[in-house]
Amino acid sequence: MGGGARVNRKPFGPAAGYMDTSVEHIREVVFDVLRASPNPPAELSDATSIVADLGLDSVAVMDFVMEIEDRLDITVPLDKIAEIETLGDLVSTLGGLKVSA
Amino acid sequence: MALFDKFAPLRAAYERHESAGDNPFSIVFDRVVSPTEALIGNREILLLGTNNYLGLTYDKAVVASAVEALQALGSGTTGSRIANGSYQGHRELERALADFYGRRHAMVFSTGYQANLGILSAIAGKHDHLLLDADCHASIYDGAKLGQAQVTRFRHNDPADLAARLRRLADTPGDKVIVVEGIYSMLGDTAPLAAFAAVKREFGAYLVVDEAHSLGVLGASGRGLAEVAGVEAECDFIVGTFSKSLGGVGGFCVGDMEGFDILRVVSRPYMFTASPPPSVIAATLEALRQLRARPALRQRLMENARQLYAGLADLGFTLGPEPNPVVSAIMPGPEIAFAFWSRLLAAGLYTNVSLPPATPRGLALLRSSVSAAHTPEQIDRALDMFAAVGRELGLIAPERARAAG
Structure with a gap:
């Protein structure tokens, strides 16, 4: 099976092997993924709307969330993604999933 | 708020293409005459975007x-x-x-x-x-x-x-x-x-x-x-x-x-x-x-697919990863895809425009699908039209000539 490197990638964070589940860390990951995108947005906050401000279509939102899933080593079910409107919503959804993971 | 206000940006884009006459989403064939040919008005159009892989419709x-x-x-x-x-x-x-x-x-x-x-x-x-x-x-x-x-x-x-x-x-x-x-x-x-x-x-x-x-x-x-x-x-x-x-x-x-x-x-x-x-x-x-x-239909189909794929690759188009009956040329963006599509249609070739979110990774595609019913000559004609439009739009190098075959 190919592509193992991506799967083994450790989520970046304060200490290897230790998962930081804090909201601050999750927010940092979310903003970091967006800043690393081809067209990084000028301003990011919890109030940023994913569709209106970032201009992501339905598939781009799923691609964006997939990137975050890998960094945090969690799975976000698609129905949860559908409910998310702002980056703040996303961070709190991710926080909830991270705690229960 | 009117009910359709939520569609305003999409509608503006749709109407812009409609008035420019390059809206792939509203095309009507006046008469489809075979798995590979149709008429729009009295213009003959070569069909290269129908998914009619084995050409069995007729x-x-x-x-x-x-x-x-x-x-x-x-x-x-x-x-x-x-x-x-x-x-x-x-x-x-x-x-x-x-x-x-x-x-x-x-x-x-x-x-x-x-x-x-x-x-x-x-x-x-x-x-x-x-x-x-x-x-x-x-x-x-x-x-x-x-x-x-x-x-x-x-x-x-x-x-x-x-x-x-x-x-x-x-x-x-x-x-x-x-x-x-x-x-x-x-x-x-x-x-x-x-x-x-x-x-x-x-x-x-x-x-x-x-x-x-x-x-x-x-x-x-x-x-x-x-x-x-x-x-x-x-x-x-x-x-x-x-x-x-x-x-x-x-x-x-x-x-x-x-x-x-x-x-x-x-x-x-x-x-x-x-x-x-x-x-x-x-x-x-x-x-x-x-x-x-008729397994021969499948062989014919794959020969046509390889002819189109190799021909387009040879012209310098960026394509999907493998030669199959779906052959997509990756366009620099949606506007070029629309322009390419409408120029091909004007020249007599029908293809498809595929845009995000229907496409992966935000790609704008000019998509073709070949049929077992296409003749090698039809595929060659399609390649000539791709070459001409590709050069007009500056997507492929003018001096590159297609290899024979």
């Missing part, structure tokens, strides 16, 4: 079967299989499909879209998990949405990523159902199916393969990618459509699972819609016979 035996059934059995069934009964033809087509795939069971749906809706929403229940390839067709995502299973998306054609996501779900109760496609409709790439089958075995999951674009296209017998990969026994359900290689309309699912027929009374997109009309069923049955009896 096959004499197929048309004769449809006419006979239409006259003998009427224009429509006026009801659903469950509420209003099945016709012999429905059962006959299901037996023919089961026989073709060497499976115990088959179920026919009114469209290919509904086959995915009907199977995915039914087989994965509230506490189960669907794992969908990132590039799966909208009908697969919509089927997942219609059901109540938890839905996880994995990276396109990446068995290791699928395995990582199954590992995360390992302690979560419920069955895991993996969904991939044979040939992906946007870029024409195939799934690494043997590797996916290995992941499926490792995690005790189920595997659904949508062969919509690979039925009649891939495999020594035309059974699709599962046949090529030698993993048919690992594919619990094969889903497909009648509207591409079989030239009709409708969809199906085949499988061996004990108790399969219970799906007929739990699958809402099967239960709550009219069954396919007798003429469509008869035409599809005959087309399936032709598909099985």
Whole structure:
């Protein structure tokens, strides 16, 4: 099976092997993924709307969330993604999933 | 707020293309005259975007079967299989499909879209998990949405990523159902199916393969990618459509699972819609016979696919990863894709524009699909038009000449 490197990638964070589940860390990951995108947005906050401000279509939102899933080593079910409107919503959804993971 | 205000930006773009005369989403053919030709006004158009892979839509035996059934059995069934009964033809087509795939069971749906809706929403229940390839067709995502299973998306054609996501779900109760496609409709790439089958075995999951674009296209017998990969026994359900290689309309699912027929009374997109009309069923049955009896059609199709793919690559276009009957040229952006499309149409060639979110990774595509009915000369003509428009728009180098052949 190919592509193992991506799967083994450790989520970046304060200490290897230790998962930081804090909201601050999750927010940092979310903003970091967006800043690393081809067209990084000028301003990011919890109030940023994913569709209106970032201009992501339905598939781009799923691609964006997939990137975050890998960094945090969690799975976000698609129905949860559908409910998310702002980056703040996303961070709190991710926080909830991270705690229960 | 008026009801349609939410569509304002989309509507503006739509109307802009409409008034510029380059709206691929509203094209009307005044008359389609063969699997590869149509008329718009009195202009002859070469069709290179119809998914008519085997060119069976005008096959004499197929048309004769449809006419006979239409006259003998009427224009429509006026009801659903469950509420209003099945016709012999429905059962006959299901037996023919089961026989073709060497499976115990088959179920026919009114469209290919509904086959995915009907199977995915039914087989994965509230506490189960669907794992969908990132590039799966909208009908697969919509089927997942219609059901109540938890839905996880994995990276396109990446068995290791699928395995990582199954590992995360390992302690979560419920069955895991993996969904991939044979040939992906946007870029024409195939799934690494043997590797996916290995992941499926490792995690005790189920595997659904949508062969919509690979039925009649891939495999020594035309059974699709599962046949090529030698993993048919690992594919619990094969889903497909009648509207591409079989030239009709409708969809199906085949499988061996004990108790399969219970799906007929739990699958809402099967239960709550009219069954396919007798003429469509008869035409599809005959087309399936032709598909099985004429492997030469498949060879012709793949030769045409390779001719188009190699020709476009040679001209300098950026294409999907492998030569299959879906051949997509990756455009720098949507506006160039529209311009390319309309210039090709003006020159007499019909192709498709595919845009995000229907495409992967935000790509703007000028998509072609070849048919066994295309002649090598028609493919050459298409390549000449691609070359001319590509140079006009500065997408390919002017001095590059296409190699003969």
